[in-house]
Amino acid sequence: MESDLFVFGDVNQQGNANVSMDTTIESLLTDSARGIKDDKGVKLIQIGGPLGICLSKENLHDRLKTYESNLRSNTILFLSDSTCPVDFARFLTRYVTRELRVTSNRIEELATIIDNISNGTATEKDLARLASNGFTEQYPESDLARLIYFLVKEFRSEFLDHIIHRRCKPGICRRLFMAQCINACFAEVHVPGFVALMAEGKLDEAYGLMRRSNPFSFVCGRICPGFCESACRRGQIEDTVGVRALKAYTRDLAFEIVDYKEDISSYRGRKVAVVGAGLAGLTTAYFLAKTGYEIVVYEASKTVGGKISLMFSEEILPAEMINNEVQLIKNLGVVIKTEKTVGKDLSIENLKDTHDAILLATGQRKDISSADEKTELTENGFIDIDPKTHETNQRGVFAAGDVHMLGSPAEIIAEARHAAEAIDKFLEGKGLYPGKEIEIPEPQLYYGIWDIKPEDGLTSTPTKEAAKREALRCLRCDRNSRKSR
């Protein structure tokens, strides 16, 4: 039996499809809808209108006739991996209250809780109340309650991420972050601020703003795939703002960064030892040194940089670039002692005598000789740590970076910052000092903002006028209000 279905969502071709009830959902997706856009995966399927049944990708092989009774309206919606289930739940409650004009005590309770999750003021108890099983049989309250129960059960970790960490990974619950690009960056660099300072030609301040979150900004600029550009709001509507090109321009002009003046907080803390001068170790050393701690870094080999100095060729990431930014860390007073292997030349017990805390950041190694027998390992051979405090089983010994979990350079820098916060808290500090406040300009945006087209070849180093034009294209999403209206 054939019937007409309206297929829409994150698919390449939307529209009416005349199919028989024997087809599977997967073949409907690949044949009539030509697959999901941008080759992403399926996350949610909804059959039968906004209060119809919701399925996950495990049901892709089911035939359509299993759900024939749910076809109150002849629609089928496919949602891809970039969907936020919290926002979907919020849409469903708003649809019932605003479009169908139905309300009851239970519906109001659901609506308030979901709104609180979406703006970061909910608690875990609220999540339990959301998924409670008190169904009435009254349309539409029963359908709505069942749908929300399904969403919470299927995507529980994402709901918890919104509640506990106040973070929306797909970047849709706009009240939890300042801008989509900042949300997508692992290190949370203030990208719109950087672009705005570039539009005014203030290179030093732009670099300082980046260093508040990431001490290896120029190094990352060479090797990062650019998550900010993929999440750019302008890129979703038209073409992304060329953040990487602007960074290349800043770097080529600001190569005298050895003269760059770093500022240190006036707090004087205790001594911390860092084992391994890779990305993780040096980033933690940077954040702690800026806060006022005395850091000594022990590195086994002759050169610093760790895996990034070995992973990338000289054209992509020249050794000079790594050394320039390492020099800035040394300017903060960090002492780097090369050719000193912890575990051979000195042991952790020696370090414990002279330092108040130790960070192990030795990276991927077959034998973790720097750790002594007392340190506990996971079954994969990595060092086992408490995920919140980064502490190993030994008191005062922490670990960060590849030595406990493999990660990309961006993830490692973000993790190192958390480790620095944890060490600071352990040593009873008052929080990290990321650098002095930099004022981000808020001018009136240019009226011809949609007339500036991105120039070809902007990914290579641009001229001064092209860089300024490119910086004017940013929509400054960080200036939007985050309240609910």
Added chain:
Amino acid sequence: MANDGPDTKILRWNFKKGSASIFKKYSPENPGKHITDTNQYIELDPVKFDFCTELSPLPKLIKGMYKQLYINKLIKKMFDTEYGRGLLKVFRTKYRPRIAIDIIRQTLEAKGIKKPKVAEKKEPDLSVLKQKIIAFAQDQDFLARFTKIDRRFIADEKDEYFPYDTLLLLGRRMEKDQVMEIPHPGYKTRKLYIYETYKEAGKRVHRVADFIRSHGYKCLARVPIDGMVKVGPHAVNAGFGQFTTNGLVVTQELGTSIRFCAISIDADIPIDHPRDLNADEFCSRCRLCQKCCPVTAIPKEAFEWRGGMKRKVHDKKCLSSLFSPDNPLCGICLKVCPYNNFGYDKCMDKIPQYYRYNTMDSILDRSS
């Protein structure tokens, strides 16, 4: 809704002689009040709004006079620049005569001096009449929707200009090539985007009114430049669209570059209902109009104004930009809005796809 008595009528200023109460008297019936108060897609506190309407400190006539004095002062400054003089010349030669003819005609009709001819035979089926009017309006390049009039949005002392209850709203587009010339309107096309729309719409609204009269019903037309009725809230009640950040109405077909005019008809035509276009989901992630406004007339946060939570545009600042010598006839918020540059459908494609359920009325079945 059909409540006779003071509940649906509102107190208005009244300077005419021979009225029972000093200065204030009751208006005629207010049937649109129910639609505005129960509109789920706007945030309005009806009690506060009624209170503010009755308690308006100055009649709008006097406030209007102060506004006109300020505008005259600004126009005098515009005379100092070459570009300003050129614009005023274009306005006086090309647009003012034609618009004046339409205004004179509407005033004569409203005051009863010139009574236009109404046909003898009435069209019996009102739904058929509605389809015919919409088809005729489309021929005249209008979008047409019906609603009931809400007298809280009519100027004081002008109730006689809207004697009937049903209101027909006609929307005409502002041409894209003229809007994209902002902030130098008329540079290439030699046309001013505001007055071109006013001229064309004013010409044609009288034709639509004549068409309605030829089917046997009385009606009174108002040209779009007239300020006696606030067309924004009526357009939202009629289902054209919703309010955006800068106070314009966004529609599915034309974005925000649309101007409305109204005709009040003496027939109980079935009205259209408000629709939810989820405009706020896109607006809240954009806010370009607020960031590009040259005089920061659009506030960043919404605040309460006469019972409604909205971003009320600062009147004096916006006017000062409208008649400024640097960018006359401002319109910058109109030019940067993505709804105008890319269209409503393309913009809604960029927020999650389930928001499209709201506009799929023909396919969805809302009953149980």
